[in-house]
Amino acid sequence: MAEREQDTDLRSRLVDAGVELVDEQGVGALSLREIARRAGVSHGAPRRYFPTHLSLLSAIARRGFEGLAAQAGAAIATHEGEPREQLTALAHSWLDFALTNRGMFELMFRHDLLESNHLGLRETSLPLFATLVDLVARARPDSGAEPRIVAGALWANLHGIAQLWGWGSLQLAVGVDGPRPLLRAALDAHLGPEVR
Known part of the structure; x- marks a missing residue:
């Protein structure tokens, strides 16, 4: 023992x-x-x-997914029952995590790690995407669009914002002080304008 x-x-x-x-x-x-x-x-x-380098990297990436899931879950919980607000909270926590944990974020979404699925890495990452799909479906119940496709497009948009902001490219291109207006525009683009 x-x-x-x-x-x-x-x-x-x-x-x-x-x-x-x-x-x-x-x-x-x-x-x-x-x-x-x-x-x-x-x-x-x-x-x-860890028999391979990929298996050790997967174990490290798994910690990142666990941290991102915990952070996103806490953010979503603050807006119980409001799918659009929960999606907004999820998007903000996703971007905050990406910008404060740039190396980890890059590691977590490496195709070779996810494809190899060492230590069940996909099973750690996919529930977060499933949450995104569920929130999209609840935020747009009558849209007729496939929630998984809309969620995938939103997810790609969030990654793009995170990557381009991290590189400094978006600041130069759009001249904003922070990424929050870009997140709002991405949510509006994928979910339709927010009805107040």
């Missing part, structure tokens, strides 16, 4: 080290050697717990 606890502890330390590293230096810094160094183990130790 003690050995199992030690294994769990070391596995967790490796993931913690990876989370810290991606937060500080970005995705490019996530080498097995550097993660092992930060965790205080030999450079070969990660292979004992």
Whole structure:
């Protein structure tokens, strides 16, 4: 039993080290050697717990999805029963997470990680998208549009805003001080103007 606890502890330390590293230096810094160094183990130790580099990166990305889901869930809960307001809260929390956790956000949506589905990464990411689909369906019940397609377009729009804002491109192009007007425009574009 003690050995199992030690294994769990070391596995967790490796993931913690990876989370810290991606937060500080970005995705490019996530080498097995550097993660092992930060965790205080030999450079070969990660292979004992994570057979491939992708499996360790997936474990780190999973933490990101868990953090984003918790943040989005808390934001949605503040507007119980109001789908448009919940979608707005979700969009704001998504963008806030993306801009404050740029390296993690980039890692989380890497196609190779999601496609490989190490550690069930898709099962961690898809519920958040399902929440987006559900909110779109409830916000536009009579639109006739497929909620999954509208949610996908909105999701792509949110990612684009996050990426272009993070690069500084949108500020130059549209001349706004913050991304909130862009989020409002994206929601209006995909859901129709808000009726007050």
